[in-house]
Amino acid sequence: MKNKTRDQCGRRGERIFSNVCILPSFLGVMLFFLVPFCIVIYYSLINNPVLKDFVGLENYTRLFSNEAFTKAAKNTAFFSLVSVPLAVVLSLGLAMLLERNIPGKSVFRTFFLSPLMVPTASVVLVWQVLFHNHGTVNQIVEACGGQPVDWIKSPYGQLVIICMFLWKNLGYNMILFMAALCAIPRDIIEVAELEGAGAWYKFIHIKLRYLSPTILFVLILSMINSFKIFREVYLLTGNYPQDKLYMLQHFMNNTFNSLDYQKLSAAAVLLALLMIVIMAVLLVAENIFGKDVES
Amino acid sequence: MRRRLFGLRNRRRMFNGCVLIFILFAALMFLMPTVLTIANSFMTSNEISANYGAMFSNMTEKKKVFIADDVNLKFIPDKVTFDQYKAVLIQNSDYLMKFWNSVILTVPITVFQILVAILASYGFSRYPNKFKSIIFFAYIILMIMPYQVTLVPNFLVADKLDMLDTRKAVILPAIFSPFSIFLLTKVMKRIPVSYVEAAKLDGASELKILTKIYMPLCKGAIVSIAMLVFIDYWNMVEQPIVLMKNNTLHPLSVFLSEINTGDIGLAFAVGTVYMIPTVLMFLYGEDYLIEGITYSGGIKG
Numbered sequence: 302m303k304n305k306t307r308d309q310c311g312r313r314g315e316r317i318f319s320n321v322c323i324l325p326s327f328l329g330v331m332l333f334f335l336v337p338f339c340i341v342i343y344y345s346l347i348n349n350p351v352l353k354d355f356v357g358l359e360n361y362t363r364l365f366s367n368e369a370f371t372k373a374a375k376n377t378a379f380f381s382l383v384s385v386p387l388a389v390v391l392s393l394g395l396a397m398l399l400e401r402n403i404p405g406k407s408v409f410r411t412f413f414l415s416p417l418m419v420p421t422a423s424v425v426l427v428w429q430v431l432f433h434n435h436g437t438v439n440q441i442v443e444a445c446g447g448q449p450v451d452w453i454k455s456p457y458g459q460l461v462i463i464c465m466f467l468w469k470n471l472g473y474n475m476i477l478f479m480a481a482l483c484a485i486p487r488d489i490i491e492v493a494e495l496e497g498a499g500a501w502y503k504f505i506h507i508k509l510r511y512l513s514p515t516i517l518f519v520l521i522l523s524m525i526n527s528f529k530i531f532r533e534v535y536l537l538t539g540n541y542p543q544d545k546l547y548m549l550q551h552f553m554n555n556t557f558n559s560l561d562y563q564k565l566s567a568a569a570v571l572l573a574l575l576m577i578v579i580m581a582v583l584l585v586a587e588n589i590f591g592k593d594v595e596s
Numbered sequence: 597m598r599r600r601l602f603g604l605r606n607r608r609r610m611f612n613g614c615v616l617i618f619i620l621f622a623a624l625m626f627l628m629p630t631v632l633t634i635a636n637s638f639m640t641s642n643e644i645s646a647n648y649g650a651m652f653s654n655m656t657e658k659k660k661v662f663i664a665d666d667v668n669l670k671f672i673p674d675k676v677t678f679d680q681y682k683a684v685l686i687q688n689s690d691y692l693m694k695f696w697n698s699v700i701l702t703v704p705i706t707v708f709q710i711l712v713a714i715l716a717s718y719g720f721s722r723y724p725n726k727f728k729s730i731i732f733f734a735y736i737i738l739m740i741m742p743y744q745v746t747l748v749p750n751f752l753v754a755d756k757l758d759m760l761d762t763r764k765a766v767i768l769p770a771i772f773s774p775f776s777i778f779l780l781t782k783v784m785k786r787i788p789v790s791y792v793e794a795a796k797l798d799g800a801s802e803l804k805i806l807t808k809i810y811m812p813l814c815k816g817a818i819v820s821i822a823m824l825v826f827i828d829y830w831n832m833v834e835q836p837i838v839l840m841k842n843n844t845l846h847p848l849s850v851f852l853s854e855i856n857t858g859d860i861g862l863a864f865a866v867g868t869v870y871m872i873p874t875v876l877m878f879l880y881g882e883d884y885l886i887e888g889i890t891y892s893g894g895i896k897g
Binding site: 314315316318319320321322323324325326327329330332333334335336337338340341395398399401402403404409410411412413414415416417418419420421422423424425426427428430431436437468471472473476479480518521524525528529531532535536549550553554557562565566569572573576577579580584 | 612615616618619620622623625626627628632633648669713715718722723728731733734737739740741742743744745746748749750751752753768769771772774775777782802803824827830831833834849852853860863864867870871874875878882885886887
């Protein structure tokens, strides 16, 4: 499909029209994101906004020796590395389960999507009820003879956050996967069945192949959403949560509040660089895996 | 042979049953917070403090009402009242004001972001060239950034343009957020070129192609993207806090997060009221949401 679009030769005016269409968005992005981001890069290279002495990478080295930053980076990396793959795998699993002939499929689908509707703050309230020291989960744990844990204020907090993230995002990811599963050509699967392919073979060699663009897409969406989980963590625990829950976003928020722009800019630039690397890797991965099924 | 077949069928049925039970359980877990919020909004505030007060007993002054030591999860109120709603909707105009603040922030953001996105995605999906793909890659990076990274640039611009503490400071950057462009471009790239060629043969201009072919074909996607954008901004907390110090302008979502620590008796009713627009949208657009981004896949589309 892509190649066909590339081949279409339009007249000059038409090409210009398509460029003009991008213009409003591009100007907005320039004004609100790109240009100010260049200023942020500049800030990350000077010592303070008044003297404006160029100090090279000093802000960055200071950042790496900053304990709060390394802690936050570790926690965030751990959270993303665990929750994003989990979100992809679990939602794919759910989608495949729901793909079977199950009565009331569309009702289930709505149930799974319902987390999208609930305001974040109300969700946080409910989760507090569940995971409070004397909350529901602990009551169940006690009833089963276990030791109650203060979930939110202990290292288990990460588990709570991961659950929360999954709860919020599985539904929509599942919908995307279900749509993609429907789009797999039936005849290929039928041929495979005729040839005696087992369920496992069908899954690995046919379904996963056709799903790979969607998997990448869900991966990206989940990544974006994994950064948004800060909202919930923040509402759940405030500015200075338990050690294991201290995320990069907390770090940035707190540095922002203390007006330490140099540290903040350096952290922002580092994060941006990291994102560029991750996206480049994903793009390469897409080129490798997505090619033969694209048309 | 027959027995074996029977066994196989039986096993399959058993398996399906297990799947059904598992899904039912999972689905109920997913639905639980929604139901809980709505159900608890009909409780009297005494009942709520009795059940959930323990969570906040160390934060607020000891109230005189009886507070259980445990936090009780309760679905069915002892007594159904509309007191909370009365307090939220009639007695105190504060909540309605905040609700209106949310509307006046979120609706323009959604509408204009979608308009910008329709134009831009059309531009990106027609006549691709090197420049466009570079810009598009930059957009993806921008989209994936945590909000805290763009927060500094946003703050700087708002400061320079004298917009701090006004609604514009929140609305304008959000309009140009590339999330919807990313999604919509991918959908538009899947539109068969033959449609466009046929229209061109009939003498349609580019604008006509956009409005008469691309937009109708993408209607489902546009609606579902608009829903996602709306829900996202309807729940925003960070942006207003940072960009608008004046809390009379704050949307209800910010206020709702503060209410949790204070007057918890009202929290569920406010939460339910706040849920109404998203629920209505769901009723209208769930099918679009499910079918909308059907063609989704990959980064480049």
